[in-house]
Amino acid sequence: MCGIVGHLGTFNSLSVVLDGLEALEYRGYDSAGVSLIDRDGKIITAKKEGRLTNLRKEVSNLKEIYFAGIGHTRWATHGNVNKVNSHPHFGDGFSVVHNGIIENASELKEELIKEGYQFLSDTDSEVFVRLVEKISKTEKEFSKVIFTAFSRIRGNNCLVALNRDERKIYAIKNNAPLACGQSDDGTNYFVSSDPYALQKYIDTIYFPENNVLCVLSMDQEIAFVEPDLSDSNKFKTEKNSLLSSENTKGDFEHYMLKEIWEQPNLIDQFKIHLENEANQKFLTTVPKRIAIVACGTAYYAGLFAKNVIESRCRIPVSVDMASEFRYANPVLDKNDLAVFISQSGETADTLAALHLCKEMGVKALSILNVAHSTIYRESDFNLMINAGPEIGVASTKAFTMQCLTSVYLSERLMTLMGESVDLVKFNKQSSRLAKKIEEILSRTDEIKKIAESIHSLNGFFFTGRNKSFPIALEGALKLKEIAYVHAEGYASGELKHGPIAMIDEGVVNIAYIENNLFEKTLSNIQEIKTRKGIILTIGKTDTEELKNISDYRFPLDVDDLDDLSPLALNVFGQLLSYYIAKHKGTDIDKPRNLAKSVTVE
Numbered sequence: 001m002c003g004i005v006g007h008l009g010t011f012n013s014l015s016v017v018l019d020g021l022e023a024l025e026y027r028g029y030d031s032a033g034v035s036l037i038d039r040d041g042k043i044i045t046a047k048k049e050g051r052l053t054n055l056r057k058e059v060s061n062l063k064e065i066y067f068a069g070i071g072h073t074r075w076a077t078h079g080n081v082n083k084v085n086s087h088p089h090f091g092d093g094f095s096v097v098h099n100g101i102i103e104n105a106s107e108l109k110e111e112l113i114k115e116g117y118q119f120l121s122d123t124d125s126e127v128f129v130r131l132v133e134k135i136s137k138t139e140k141e142f143s144k145v146i147f148t149a150f151s152r153i154r155g156n157n158c159l160v161a162l163n164r165d166e167r168k169i170y171a172i173k174n175n176a177p178l179a180c181g182q183s184d185d186g187t188n189y190f191v192s193s194d195p196y197a198l199q200k201y202i203d204t205i206y207f208p209e210n211n212v213l214c215v216l217s218m219d220q221e222i223a224f225v226e227p228d229l230s231d232s233n234k235f236k237t238e239k240n241s242l243l244s245s246e247n248t249k250g251d252f253e254h255y256m257l258k259e260i261w262e263q264p265n266l267i268d269q270f271k272i273h274l275e276n277e278a279n280q281k282f283l284t285t286v287p288k289r290i291a292i293v294a295c296g297t298a299y300y301a302g303l304f305a306k307n308v309i310e311s312r313c314r315i316p317v318s319v320d321m322a323s324e325f326r327y328a329n330p331v332l333d334k335n336d337l338a339v340f341i342s343q344s345g346e347t348a349d350t351l352a353a354l355h356l357c358k359e360m361g362v363k364a365l366s367i368l369n370v371a372h373s374t375i376y377r378e379s380d381f382n383l384m385i386n387a388g389p390e391i392g393v394a395s396t397k398a399f400t401m402q403c404l405t406s407v408y409l410s411e412r413l414m415t416l417m418g419e420s421v422d423l424v425k426f427n428k429q430s431s432r433l434a435k436k437i438e439e440i441l442s443r444t445d446e447i448k449k450i451a452e453s454i455h456s457l458n459g460f461f462f463t464g465r466n467k468s469f470p471i472a473l474e475g476a477l478k479l480k481e482i483a484y485v486h487a488e489g490y491a492s493g494e495l496k497h498g499p500i501a502m503i504d505e506g507v508v509n510i511a512y513i514e515n516n517l518f519e520k521t522l523s524n525i526q527e528i529k530t531r532k533g534i535i536l537t538i539g540k541t542d543t544e545e546l547k548n549i550s551d552y553r554f555p556l557d558v559d560d561l562d563d564l565s566p567l568a569l570n571v572f573g574q575l576l577s578y579y580i581a582k583h584k585g586t587d588i589d590k591p592r593n594l595a596k597s598v599t600v601e
């Protein structure tokens with residue numbers, strides 16, 4: 001959630017840290033701050049509420065070349081969004097940035113206050129700072145201080161400390177992302193909560209394991225240290241080539257719009273990646289049952305995947321939200337397969353569910369976008385969605401590619417079951433989907449007009465049946481996230497069991513129509529119309545009845561797409577949400593209260 005960047009070396013730390021934070025700002029953007037060591041060997045700290053641009057203005061008078069610094073973009077958990085609660089937090093001779101939640105912060109704070117320590121902020125992060133101060137009184141070796149302080153806190157955390165006198169950066173984590181590396185010539189050293197921020201500087205990225213201390217110091221290899229201060233080999237290494245550099249908006253006004261438009265090309269390119277996927281380690285036996293676990297949009301992709309896998313492979317599939325699954329005492333055994341879907345590969349609840357499954361001896365297969373992510377490294381098998389970086393906080397192309405990858409997974413499972421699988425057919429079907437999405441994109445003006453007409457309504461009910469039900473949920477989530485309006489997703493047949501009480505002339509039913517169950521869906525729409533609800537229908541079957549009943553209509557023939565048809569219909573929902581949000585004037589790429597990667601539980 002929060003973004004962390006640290007630098008030490010010959011480059012100007014202020015620029016490196018600010019540029020790194022800019023690359024990560026989509027992950028958290030309540031406030032931002034930096035600590036730097038100046039020429040006189042003093043730590044200077046600047047923080048500012050709001051976006052990184054505010055911090056940039058604040059530090060624009062700092063003309064010195066700084067050789068060491070750490071920075072942070074915050075997604076607030078403990079304590080309001082204000083300057084005092086912003087990071088870095090500092091003690092005597094050191095400064096700290098934090099990502100995660102210190103679960104026992106209240107009890108530690110109470111203990112420290114009793115001992116006379118004073119707190120400036122309301123954050124859990126400052127507890128670590130005061131612990132470091134306390135331990136430093138009796139322990140002079142800073143590595144030991146950090147280890148001892150870290151051993152006292154509970155939860156999934158990453159902490160990075162800048163030490164003034166030693167001119168070093170220390171970083172440590174437990175179940176939270178952390179990456180570091182050094183330039184080839186050994187003159188610059190970097191650490192971050194996300195390698196994405198470092199990709200332009202380093203060729204090799206190190207991913208330390210939990211409880212391994214990384215120490216960055218000038219003119220030395222990065223040291224990885226065990227709690228007993230011996231050298232550690234518990235870190236993984238990846239080549240930077242795994243990372244993509246497509247991180248600009250191009251001519252698009254927002255990343256979200258760019259990412260929506262990327263979809264046809266990504267779908268077409270997917271077949272190119274399949275050869276590589278087919279060579280990756282995969283299951284050798286057919287699982288008895290499959291448990292899909294994910295959050296948010298990825299959870300809806302899981303619902304899509306359930307339909308596909310169950311109908312094609314006849315393997316029973318359950319789908320759970322990761323935050324529920326882990327506390328639900330799930331019934332799984334060693335013959336089952338757990339499937340985790342995550343764009344970032346860092347979502348804390350999904351990761352915790354993965355750990356639970358591994359403890360239970362259940363094999364884990366993950367459907368991911370980020371190859372070097374924590375979930376990637378901890379899974380038994382991975383299938384990559386190959387969507388490229390998704391910067392818009394509202395997920396669009398990742399959803400489409402997660403769903404498409406789940407169709408590919410069903411093909412792989414069928415191969416295991418001894419069925420002859422026709423990848424040529426899969427590729428043809430994908431190409432048809434890509435073409436259909438192109439058609440929808442070329443009809444953007446129609447969608448803009450609809451958005452203009454309905455944007456000020458009070459309620460938006462997305463409905464779909466069977467395979468289109470997940471995209472009704474996804475459509476409503478998209479609209480809520482970026483337009484801040486009341487939107488809900490329902491199975492068409494469910495409205496009459498309660499939600500229909502909400503329907504009046506200020507509410508629109510955005511109904512996805514497919515030819516199967518057409519008459520039943522029409523009856524559901526009729527029920528809404530009778531209650532004066534406004535009707536927007538998307539799909540084919542242009543019968544007179546449908547034309548008469550619809551206040552707004554987006555005809556679209558998706559019959560030839562088979563299982564993939566919802567993915568085309570969903571693009572309508574993505575664009576509709578986008579243009580409604582434009583009318584509302586919201587911050588589309590960085591909607592309020594959200595962050596791209598949810599690394600707290």
Ligand code: M6R
Nearest residue numbers: 296297298342343344347394395
């Ligand atoms: O990175 P993940 O796919 O694990 O993220 C899961 C959700 O947090 C994410 O899909 C979220 O719901 C998006 N903001 C939806 O647009």
